[in-house]
Amino acid sequence: MAAVRHFNRSVTQRVGALDDTYLTRGRPLAQARLLWEIGPAGAEVATLRTRLNLDAGYLSRLLRVLEGDGLVLVGSAGGDGRVRTARLTATGRAEWDVLDRMSDELAWSILEPLSDSQRARLAGAMAEVERLLMASLVDLQPRHPGDPAARACLRAYARELAGRFEGGFDPARSGVDEEALVPPNGVFLVATLSAEPVGCGALRLHPGEPAEIKRVWVSKSVRGLGVGRRIMAELERRAAAAGADTVRLDTNRTLTEAIGLYRATGYHEIPAYNDNPYAHHWFTKPLDPAAAPSR
Amino acid sequence: MAAVRHFNRSVTQRVGALDDTYLTRGRPLAQARLLWEIGPAGAEVATLRTRLNLDAGYLSRLLRVLEGDGLVLVGSAGGDGRVRTARLTATGRAEWDVLDRMSDELAWSILEPLSDSQRARLAGAMAEVERLLMASLVDLQPRHPGDPAARACLRAYARELAGRFEGGFDPARSGVDEEALVPPNGVFLVATLSAEPVGCGALRLHPGEPAEIKRVWVSKSVRGLGVGRRIMAELERRAAAAGADTVRLDTNRTLTEAIGLYRATGYHEIPAYNDNPYAHHWFTKPLDPAAAPSR
DNA sequence: CCTATTGCCTGACTAAAGTCAGCAATATGA
DNA sequence: TCATATTGCTGACTTTAGTCAGGCAATAGG
Structure with missing residues (x-):
């Protein structure tokens, strides 16, 4: 149990903070996360709301901002006319690609100082933690x-x-x-x-x-x-x-x-x-x- | 690299969010973190500032709030009269104990659904990730x-x-x-x-x-x-x-x-x-x- | 003893995050 | 067809988070 607590504190906070400050590109965190979550394939507003666990009003406002910046287009696509879908514009896609690249860089900055064997061990341990955490969330x-x-x-x-x-x-x-x-x-x-x-x-x-x-x-x-x-x-x-x-x-x-x-x-x-x-x-x-x- | 990215997203965000929302007890996150960081032994204000990486003014204000709630006492203790030390009051200590207990519960909620061997593997993998991440932060x-x-x-x-x-x-x-x-x-x-x-x-x-x-x-x-x-x-x-x-x-x-x-x-x-x-x-x-x- | 530095506090901000109630459009099931 | 639920949008908030400049007291260094 001490291992879990310690891990939560140190890893989660440190890595999480890194991620959050580094991957925003000057944009507020919530906007950056939303942009990322929409992704090249687009996503329904309802999906975004549950995935990011946001208030419907707040999410709507965030989408409006991204739309205003020309990064995102929200339109009703498909059967149910109430269900709206957010898609990236060309500019939005370019932004997303930048985030993707930066995410790679961030990952690399963690791996870079390690030796090959350490890298392999880290990847293995991370996969294991992820898997078991997933199991415990069932x-x-x-x-x-x-x-x-x-x-x-x-x-x-x-x-x-x-x-x-x-x-x-x-x-x-x-x-x-x-x-x-x-x-x-x-x-x-x-x-x-x-x-x-x-x-x-x-x-x-x-x-x-x-x-x-x-x-x-x-x-x-x-x-x-x-x-x-x-x-x-x-x-x-x-x-x-x-x-x-x-x-x-x-x-x-x-x-x-x-x-x-x-x-x-x-x-x-x-x-x-x-x-x-x-x-x-x-x-x-x-x-x-x-x-x-x-x- | 994919392992690192995936880990950052899923583990960090999920567990981190859990921690942050669960361990605040209705208090704003920053206050809860500060209270926790002061701990039963107390801590110097300067230490808190570097550990939590906060602006001096902001930290001071947070301390004032906790003091107002009767959870913390800030006083100059020891040699240098400029260095101030924050200590928990009895109420503050009780609050801290609650946080400590909840932290245990949170850890347990992760371990509970797992079998013994899974628990052992999780603890091992977490320790490994922590260790290697530490290495990479040097x-x-x-x-x-x-x-x-x-x-x-x-x-x-x-x-x-x-x-x-x-x-x-x-x-x-x-x-x-x-x-x-x-x-x-x-x-x-x-x-x-x-x-x-x-x-x-x-x-x-x-x-x-x-x-x-x-x-x-x-x-x-x-x-x-x-x-x-x-x-x-x-x-x-x-x-x-x-x-x-x-x-x-x-x-x-x-x-x-x-x-x-x-x-x-x-x-x-x-x-x-x-x-x-x-x-x-x-x-x-x-x-x-x-x-x-x-x- | 004078001066610079350190450590912290205060006031006055801005920006971001998050909440709530109400509204309009659309689906759904009897 | 009509009542009811769902889905998302908007306006009007409150609360947190974070920054900056200025100020005071204690201390260190000459």
Whole structure:
């Protein structure tokens, strides 16, 4: 913990301040950041607002200033007439390129005094910090299966299975009524990374019988960060809290990473307990009721 | 380089923003930072000014506000009546404790979702990034030997040698006229880490003869970061640029790390070329004139 | 003892950042 | 079609941050 605190103080403040003062080009920080965030591809105003976490009024005013300086054009593009899109003008693009170059210079000024091996170590350590920090920012919350984030996950889940299973995948045939995944009959968990859905998992409770885990999916963007493991653990915790003494699940033989995860976390294979047409393997795991109330 | 840029953007901004918004307790950021920096031990106003890099007037005003809130007391303590010292009152100390606790919580919120092995990896990677970033912030500049930072280095150098040599160390007997270490007869380099002197090295030019390296010292706080190596390389570069084709140096047998560094960077031992009473070993290294103009 | 310097404080600013309420245009769902 | 929500814009603020010049008291140096 001391390492984290120390890191936050020294690295974050020092490097952050460097970045902030160096990459503004005389412009106020907020304007420079906005210009940078719009980028060569342009961006919707709403996206900018969430990404930079700005007040709608303040953002609008900043856009007006950049527009006044001839760097940016805001226009309504595409279907919804309320949604406005900011694009860089030629001048704006040139400015952006300068910022890009300066960003490179700044990075180089950090690397320049280091030896080759130090540079390699720094890059490696930075990537590792970034990755693990990302992992720790993944938030796991129960949501209604009809919630937009939940729907997005279920769509991604179905799309992925359809691509991997030999004969495609039709969610309707898999024997899960997604709408039923709400208390007290079950729960649907969604993992998000800064509001972006990146994973999910469902628990179906059958009083007097083992609870059942379904619809576990993790986005490619966060695989290897332990999100799947966290989802499973939380589902098991909730199953135990609801009084189940066992969980079980079925899976397709093409999902080898998932099968590996199940085995690694205490599941063992059992004979078929249902007739899910997509299932090739069935697993079970006993729950420890004492562990349930934790968290 | 991409790793550095990416890291700067994502980690620095995200974590930094978290820190800044979370650790203010409704107070403006600058006030909160100042309160934190004063700390339970108190601090001199001048120290605060350099550490937080604030305008004297602004800092004074911030102190007045904290004083008005009953969190801080500023009084002249100790010898120099101009130097004022800020201390926390009981209320201020309580506030500081809250900040301390919240800082812990923030760190924990990052670690909590991670597995034990991930936590260990994160701590390791953070420490590595911090260390290497520190190394890259060390600045190496020529200074007049009479400059305060240079004097501080020479004092630290003498103090260290006095502690390590069997018979103590008297700079006057070592045959170096420190005032002569200025162009065109020589050069004195000082390494600083955010204005703090952390290392030095001198070059004495003898036209027609080998240049001589003297007074190489690196503070304990930055050892192992390659600062010594950088000082040596820069001295050699300047020697070559001044036309020398060889450098040489003498050293004491108790300075084993230094001897290791000399051997590792291309020096080989030669017979005594002077009668320095503190020297046991003499080294030389041929210079590559082609490399001189670089940088 | 006179003078310059150092360390801090104060007043008078400016600029940037951020907030809030209300408005207009457009979508959406019953 | 109509009520309701969403999206963004504008004007009118307040608060923070930061700068600069001038001034006073304590101290160091001759």
